[in-house]
Amino acid sequence: MKINDLRHRITLQKLEMVQDSYGQATENWVDVVTVWAAVNPISGREFFQAETINSEVTHKILIRYRKGVEPSMRVKFKDRIFTILSVINFQEKNEALQLMCKELIE
Numbered sequence: 871m872k873i874n875d876l877r878h879r880i881t882l883q884k885l886e887m888v889q890d891s892y893g894q895a896t897e898n899w900v901d902v903v904t905v906w907a908a909v910n911p912i913s914g915r916e917f918f919q920a921e922t923i924n925s926e927v928t929h930k931i932l933i934r935y936r937k938g939v940e941p942s943m944r945v946k947f948k949d950r951i952f953t954i955l956s957v958i959n960f961q962e963k964n965e966a967l968q969l970m971c972k973e974l975i976e
């Protein structure tokens with residue numbers, strides 16, 4: 871992983887229970903951390919290969935290794951939202967995480 875590959879700013883978010891102005895508990899996405907990342911759509915070849923195993927992955931997002939990143943989180947990139955389907959310790963070196971994501975279309 872080269873440092874200049876990480877040229878996008880993303881925000882990792884997690885779902886938390888918060889109180890609204892009426893004292894009611896509601897779920898809300900809360901920012902955890904903003905990091906540099908490489909956001910890449912999967913290639914056409916990867917997409918068609920993935921379709922044979924019914925994969926939902928639309929993007930691979932690479933970030934520096936950090937503890938606590940979980941599939942229950944999501945990624946905010948500009949005005950786009952991505953669900954994290956899996957978190958992979960890239961090359962098992964504790965240097966980078968590859969987030970296999972699905973873009974949410976609203």
